[in-house]
Amino acid sequence: MKAYTVAFAGNPNTGKSTLFNLLTGMRQHTGNWAGKTVITAEGTFTHNGREYRAVDLPGTYSLYSNSADEEAARDYIIFEKPDVTLVVLDATSLERNLNLALQVLEITGRAVICINLIDEARRLGIDINLKAISERLGVPVIAISARNRTGIKELLDQVERVADGTFAVEPLRIQYSEEIERGIAELLPLVEQAVGGDYPARWIALRLLDGDESLLASLRKASLGIRVSFPKEVSGHGATACH
Numbered sequence: 001m002k003a004y005t006v007a008f009a010g011n012p013n014t015g016k017s018t019l020f021n022l023l024t025g026m027r028q029h030t031g032n033w034a035g036k037t038v039i040t041a042e043g044t045f046t047h048n049g050r051e052y053r054a055v056d057l058p059g060t061y062s063l064y065s066n067s068a069d070e071e072a073a074r075d076y077i078i079f080e081k082p083d084v085t086l087v088v089l090d091a092t093s094l095e096r097n098l099n100l101a102l103q104v105l106e107i108t109g110r111a112v113i114c115i116n117l118i119d120e121a122r123r124l125g126i127d128i129n130l131k132a133i134s135e136r137l138g139v140p141v142i143a144i145s146a147r148n149r150t151g152i153k154e155l156l157d158q159v160e161r162v163a164d165g166t167f168a169v170e171p172l173r174i175q176y177s178e179e180i181e182r183g184i185a186e187l188l189p190l191v192e193q194a195v196g197g198d199y200p201a202r203w204i205a206l207r208l209l210d211g212d213e214s215l216l217a218s219l220r221k222a223s224l225g226i227r228v229s230f231p232k233e234v235s236g237h238g239a240t241a242c243h
């Protein structure tokens, strides 16, 4: 049986490495300051008799191309195509953290949302409606405390269901302004032709509209060349940001 690959994505300091260490028995550095994980770490664990390869991605606030960390996390999800991307969120600042979850869902529906630090949220009196978030996002949403080791079995059960297709994901698709949607519609056939069906064409079209040169460079490196050049005034970030 082939091992499933699970990539851990999330904002800095949301407990990705704490969860990674708990599952793999490894000792990735953890700490309470941002940017601890700079090198992607790999380990393995088993659940229900199945082997999983865990990949701890650097913490990022987005998957645009603002830093080497963001490019590394983005490229891993796009090109390595993990069976499941586990998006680890901080339960005490969900609104900010959900931005990254939405971006991951634009790239892949094979995702599970892991709301970590639920112990801290409870202490602060924060009540989270997991069912409502799951229905809205179209993927499983589980609350855990990596520090207290609670919710881990439920989390891995859902990871398994997404990996083996038992959970039929329906990732939320963000509807942008008419102008942006028109741009996507124009670009989409060209992107699909260039990259084929294995890559997230809508996300790539969106990033091209935003002038994301770094993504283009990564596509070229993967021999998925798209012949586009950006006029200077178009280049930049933010036009399609979902925040």
Ligand SMILES: Nc1nc2c(ncn2[C@@H]2O[C@H](COP(=O)(O)OP(=O)(O)OP(=O)(O)O)[C@@H](O)[C@H]2O)c(=O)[nH]1
Binding pocket: 010, 011, 012, 013, 014, 015, 016, 017, 018, 019, 029, 030, 031, 032, 033, 034, 035, 036, 037, 038, 058, 059, 060, 116, 117, 118, 119, 120, 144, 145, 146, 147, 148
């Ligand atoms: N209260 C509480 N603290 C946690 C929990 N999980 C992790 N932490 C703490 O949160 C801090 C950050 O944890 P890390 O695992 O280093 O976070 P990370 O997401 O890997 O951080 P980066 O590598 O910077 O992206 C550490 O001090 C952890 O002990 C949890 O479930 N509850």
Ligand SMILES: [Mg+2]
Binding pocket: 016, 017, 018, 029, 030, 036, 037, 059
């Ligand atoms: Mg880390």
